[in-house]
Amino acid sequence: MVPDWVWAALAIAVVSVALALFVTDSPERPGDALVYDVSEYEAVDAEDIRYRETLRVALELENPAALAVDNNGHILIAGEGALLVLDEAGGELARREIEGRPYCAAVAPDGVIYLGMRDHVAACSPEGDVLAAWDMLNERAWLTSIVADENHVFVADSGNARVYVYDHSGTRHTVIGERDPEQGLHGFVVPSHYFEVALDTTGALWATNPGKLGLEKYREDGALLGAWHQPGFDIDKFPGCCNPVHIAFKSDGALVAAEKGINRVKVFAADRSFEGVVAAPELLNAGWKTADFPDDMTPVRDIAVDGNDRVLVLHGPLRSLLIFEHINK
Amino acid sequence: MSEKKNTGRRAFMRAAAAAALGGGVWLAATPSSGAWVWQIDPRKCTQCGQCATHCVLNPSAVKCVHATRICGYCDLCSGYLQPNAPALDTGAENELCPTAAIKRSFVEDPYFAYSIDETLCVGCGKCVKGCAQFGNGSLYLQIKRDLCVNCNECSIARDCPSHAIERIPLSRAYILKYDDDSKGTE
Ligand code: SF4
Ligand code: SF4
Ligand code: SF4
Numbered sequence: 091m092v093p094d095w096v097w098a099a100l101a102i103a104v105v106s107v108a109l110a111l112f113v114t115d116s117p118e119r120p121g122d123a124l125v126y127d128v129s130e131y132e133a134v135d136a137e138d139i140r141y142r143e144t145l146r147v148a149l150e151l152e153n154p155a156a157l158a159v160d161n162n163g164h165i166l167i168a169g170e171g172a173l174l175v176l177d178e179a180g181g182e183l184a185r186r187e188i189e190g191r192p193y194c195a196a197v198a199p200d201g202v203i204y205l206g207m208r209d210h211v212a213a214c215s216p217e218g219d220v221l222a223a224w225d226m227l228n229e230r231a232w233l234t235s236i237v238a239d240e241n242h243v244f245v246a247d248s249g250n251a252r253v254y255v256y257d258h259s260g261t262r263h264t265v266i267g268e269r270d271p272e273q274g275l276h277g278f279v280v281p282s283h284y285f286e287v288a289l290d291t292t293g294a295l296w297a298t299n300p301g302k303l304g305l306e307k308y309r310e311d312g313a314l315l316g317a318w319h320q321p322g323f324d325i326d327k328f329p330g331c332c333n334p335v336h337i338a339f340k341s342d343g344a345l346v347a348a349e350k351g352i353n354r355v356k357v358f359a360a361d362r363s364f365e366g367v368v369a370a371p372e373l374l375n376a377g378w379k380t381a382d383f384p385d386d387m388t389p390v391r392d393i394a395v396d397g398n399d400r401v402l403v404l405h406g407p408l409r410s411l412l413i414f415e416h417i418n419k
Numbered sequence: 420m421s422e423k424k425n426t427g428r429r430a431f432m433r434a435a436a437a438a439a440l441g442g443g444v445w446l447a448a449t450p451s452s453g454a455w456v457w458q459i460d461p462r463k464c465t466q467c468g469q470c471a472t473h474c475v476l477n478p479s480a481v482k483c484v485h486a487t488r489i490c491g492y493c494d495l496c497s498g499y500l501q502p503n504a505p506a507l508d509t510g511a512e513n514e515l516c517p518t519a520a521i522k523r524s525f526v527e528d529p530y531f532a533y534s535i536d537e538t539l540c541v542g543c544g545k546c547v548k549g550c551a552q553f554g555n556g557s558l559y560l561q562i563k564r565d566l567c568v569n570c571n572e573c574s575i576a577r578d579c580p581s582h583a584i585e586r587i588p589l590s591r592a593y594i595l596k597y598d599d600d601s602k603g604t605e
Contacts, residue, residue: 120472126466126515126549131502281491323503330502331491332553351552351553
């Protein structure tokens with residue numbers, strides 16, 4: 091006769107073995123050779139972070155997509171059906187209903203607001219009333235960036251991979267980026283809808299060449315003055331494809347650049363040496379899931395620099411404006 | 420006469436029941452009968468790598484597919500090249516694909532076309548992730564119907580962390596990569 095405790099011990103042993111087998115029965119994991127991993131490039135040294143977020147403004151706006159700062163320090167943000175004007179502290183000063191969805195915005199020195207709709211530019215009064223809708227471009231057009239000085243409005247069209255130079259009345263004078271293989275000019279290489287223009291502090295026009303991973307400097311008649319292409323995954327380079335996705339300049343000529351793939355905003359000094367990081371991937375990727383925004387290739391929809399050299403970042407998934415200031419060490 | 424008729428009806432009913440039962444058992448026993456097929460929803464797939472390791476077939480029935488319409492034809496294709504590749508060329512040390520299944524051909528400066536050699540692809544999704552993270556997302560993974568043996572329970576689907584695999588009627592077309600070229604939408 092086998093004593094009960096033996097049966098009990100046997101039962102416990104069987105259950106334990108079954109449990110152990112169940113817990114340790116994990117399926118084969120893919121080895122390193124099968125996994126795409128860029129985490130080593132996403133890591134940012136704490137020492138390289140030279141800015142800190144000092145303000146975050148939640149926006150009551152559908153699809154915020156365009157950001158600009160006017161001469162009074164007011165912040166303009168355009169999105170689906172509306173244009174917001176905020177003060178420096180993010181307080182709402184005005185809200186104007188607009189038709190459609192702008193993809194980019196600029197304010198000229200005279201206060202006129204230019205909105206880049208998908209296939210045309212809308213000129214608006216400083217109060218946001220539409221003054222004129224300029225001629226429609228072709229069906230491929232997709233206006234992704236716009237900037238204005240005293241005489242010109244420069245518009246980047248990712249669909250046609252061209253930059254247009256208009257005067258303030260909407261007359262087009264120059265098209266930049268025509269291909270001329272015989273001269274070795276392959277124009278702008280624009281694989282996706284990330285294509286930017288910006289004016290530096292000397293008033294010179296810069297356009298990104300996303301397929302070349304860098305920037306090019308142009309005269310308003312379309313002459314190429316210089317190029318700065320930085321392909322690579324190191325922190326002082328632009329990785330992957332279509333980077334940088336947004337650019338802006340600080341008053342000292344430093345370049346602020348936002349990237350996709352490795353979601354990051356960083357600064358290069360006027361001599362284009364790497365200066366530091368404004369917003370690391372850790373900060374920009376927090377609080378939202380890529381799976382919920384499958385159409386966003388980057389959370390950063392636009393960037394700008396204000397009169398106090400603060401870096402403004404328009405975060406799409408968080409529907410927020412993030413403001414960063416330099417850490418004076 | 421009526422008894423004969425009744426016997427005949429009973430026999431018919433029995434035969435019909437047996438046929439129905441037999442058919443049901445046969446259907447249950449042969450899930451590859453073809454009414455439904457397993458498919459990956461490319462929008463949900465997060466390229467975890469398990470499609471290469473979890474399929475009952477070796478190599479996997481999952482293959483990389485290229486939606487050329489949304490490809491940028493980049494010379495620095497992030498689906499083709501290793502991150503930080505020393506050079507943007509076909510050198511083995513620069514290639515991302517562990518089985519050299521992606522073929523690159525020159526179109527015109529600076530554009531290249533890419534295609535997948537399905538016989539070499541193991542469905543790891545490494546190129547898909549590179550393309551999605553830095554490029555236009557034109558590469559994606561799909562279960563190929565001509566290869567898949569249509570297991571009753573797809574062993575990849577069982578462990579897919581993104582619940583990206585579903586069963587769809589055979590009559591439905593392949594789930595293709597969507598063609599959304601927006602700059603960003605909510
Ligand atoms: S298991 Fe799921 S998430 Fe992973 S690669 Fe396959 S479909 Fe994509
Ligand atoms: S990287 Fe993986 S999924 Fe892509 S082609 Fe090569 S084997 Fe196929
Ligand atoms: S159903 Fe079977 S053969 Fe088909 S993909 Fe899944 S595990 Fe592989």
